[in-house]
Amino acid sequence: MPLPRIARTRRGHVWGESWRLGLSFLFGLAIWGSVQAQLDQRHLDPTFGRGWLLVDLAIGLGSAVLLLWRRRRPLAVALATALLSGLSSVAVGPSVLALVSLSTRRRWREIAVVAVPWMLAGWGHAFVYPTEDQAITLPNVIIGLLSYAVSVAIGWAIGERRAFVASLHERALTAEREQAMRVVQAKVAERARIAREMHDVLAHRISLVAMHSGALAYRTDLTPEQVSETAEVIRESANQALTELRTVLGVLRDVPGVDAPADGSPEPPQPTxxxxxxxxxxxxxxxxxxxxxxxxxxxxxxxxxxxxxxxxxxxxxxxxxxxxxxxxxxxxxxxxxxxxxxxxxxxxxxxxxxxxxxTDAADGIRPDVxxxxxxxxxxxxxxxxxxxxxxxxxxxxxxxxxxxxxxxxxx
The missing domain is CATH 3.30.565.10 (Histidine kinase-like ATPase, C-terminal domain)
Known part of the structure; x- marks a missing residue:
């Protein structure tokens, strides 16, 4: 049974990677198509010629492949895809996913480092794909900052959710371990309680044996019938003591010793x-x-x-x-x-x-139980x-x- 569970986990991991990479690549393709449509509408060419559109597509595909290492090297992948997005429209989609993945770690220093190449990519993209007005305007800067902030916010929220789920999982494991310990403690306590009960009974049996054997040792005026009766009492008490002793030893195989009463007083007979x-x-x-x-x-x-x-x-x-x-x-x-x-x-x-x-309580909890x-x-x-x-x-x-x-x- 464990093998199918592992197989399902691997398939789920492959599917999760596939749809994320595919979605980011399709998002980049949409931007690539939009840029090409604007160039055709204005009868313009990229700075490096029309052949750059194919190069753009290849760079975007390479950026999508880099995403496979975003969990091992999140900062390096985020920096690389952000820089490549300045040369390729298709790489914009993978760069967004890389920034979201980096933000799930919730480390402000790493996120701030990526902000520099992210903003520089906007100027680089304007240079590769010029328009009639090549100046970097305030709206372009605001759009770049907003896209950066939205990507970071999404990644940060995902990281918070993952941390919350991980904490719940850890709490569940801790609760299971504590419950298992309580069960063991309850069993040990019950064994110790049984041993205390049988200890009192065993002491009673042995005291009877000592008393009657002492009577046989010091009483010389007993009749044969009285000696026989006393010997029978000793035999029965000894057999019962052995039975109780076997039970005690069976119960206390691995249980620590039980403390006696602090004042040394004998405990009352155990109820039946x-x-x-x-x-x-x-x-x-x-x-x-x-x-x-x-x-x-x-x-x-x-x-x-x-x-x-x-x-x-x-x-x-x-x-x-x-x-x-x-x-x-x-x-x-x-x-x-x-x-x-x-x-x-x-x-x-x-x-x-x-x-x-x-249900008369404000919180719905029964106060009387x-x-x-x-x-x-x-x-x-x-x-x-x-x-x-x-x-x-x-x-x-x-x-x-x-x-x-x-x-x-x-x-």
């Missing part, structure tokens, strides 16, 4: 699906109407999956409060294992209506993918904004 009622009450206290629907045995969901599910519901409610204030939110959390399905998953749906845009970065959902997507599931969000056919997630788990 058991805390959905508290989360819904907090949202209702903020003015959001929340309806919570739970189905299935949510207590059987593993703690790691339950934490991720809680975070997804939390972010869904936060987005609804920020981007659809006052809208009602319906939260549904269900487990497919209780429905007799082979796969054991937690399915989450957060649905909220999208309020209509208000908080503009966010949109990175929270990217972080949730990363969390769901790391858990082996998926997360989708967007408006549905009914016009509501729907966030759905599927998190697999095994008992």
């Amino acid at each position: 699906l058991d805390d959905l009622d508290t989360l819904a009450d907090e949202a209702r206290s903020g003015g959001t109407t929340v309806s919570l629907d739970r189905s299935g045995t949510l207590e059987a969901v593993p703690e790691q999956v339950s934490r991720s599910a809680y975070r997804i519901v939390q972010e869904g409610l936060t987005n609804a409060r920020k981007h659809a204030p006052g809208a009602s939110v319906r939260v549904s959390v269900a487990t497919s294992a209780d429905a007799g399905l082979d796969d054991e998953t937690v399915r989450i749906t957060v649905r909220n209506s999208v309020p209509r845009a208000r 908080t503009v966010g970065s949109g990175l929270g959902l990217l972080g949730l997507t990363e969390r769901a993918v790391l858990a082996g599931g998926e997360l989708t969000y967007g408006p549905d056919r009914a016009g509501d904004f729907v966030l759905t997630a599927r998190l697999p788990w095994s008992r």
Whole structure:
């Protein structure tokens, strides 16, 4: 696919050069024909004879060929064509195009340098093609200055437009790069957040192992049944700690370390699906109407999956409060294992209506909607993918904004 795109670009470049050179040459031919008509009308000949008309045509053609180098040597081509236009009527068209092309660079010194041969070309052309009155009159000078000024103005405007388009292109590229960086930062932040959550759980598991193993070391009055029960608790806690440790290492493969709390105080236990009622009450206290629907045995969901599910519901409610204030939110959390399905998953749906845009603001912007970065959902997507599931969000056919997630788990 890239080859046809390059081919189209080359064809476009050739076409752009062809029509510009052709137009300038035709403009010069029109002037050449007008001069010849004036000579015939007044029964005059060029200073160098009638054969000079063919020489004029050849010089004009050579000036048109010089235009092919106007982008590499703009000042040299503009000077050469301006001087040649004093000897050739056909060269006037290429000289105008060369001056316009030079003016797109928007450098006053270069433009001022070309003004001298441009004005001298007028006197040279009057000498080559004399009329009954060969004196250089004020109208001729004014016409020369006006044509020079118009050519410079056209070129300057083209240069300004090109600079504006280039700045827009650069801004678009910068915005794309910044957005890509924000996406990466959101993913890294979500991984670090998962690691902090599992760090607390891992510390709890290891503390249980240390406590029960210490009891076995110092308690000599335990019955065999109590020793067996304690050993079973140690084994289960150690296995769960290993599972959590594998998950932490998988999440933090290339993520920088996470800073601990500044005061060294332990963080509270991470919320799970058991805390959905508290989360819904907090949202209702903020003015959001929340309806919570739970189905299935949510207590059987593993703690790691339950934490991720809680975070997804939390972010869904936060987005609804920020981007659809006052809208009602319906939260549904269900487990497919209780429905007799082979796969054991937690399915989450957060649905909220999208309020209509208000137009009472003078600039048409809704003042009541908080503009966010949109990175929270990217972080949730990363969390769901790391858990082996998926997360989708967007408006549905009914016009509501729907966030759905599927998190697999095994008992």
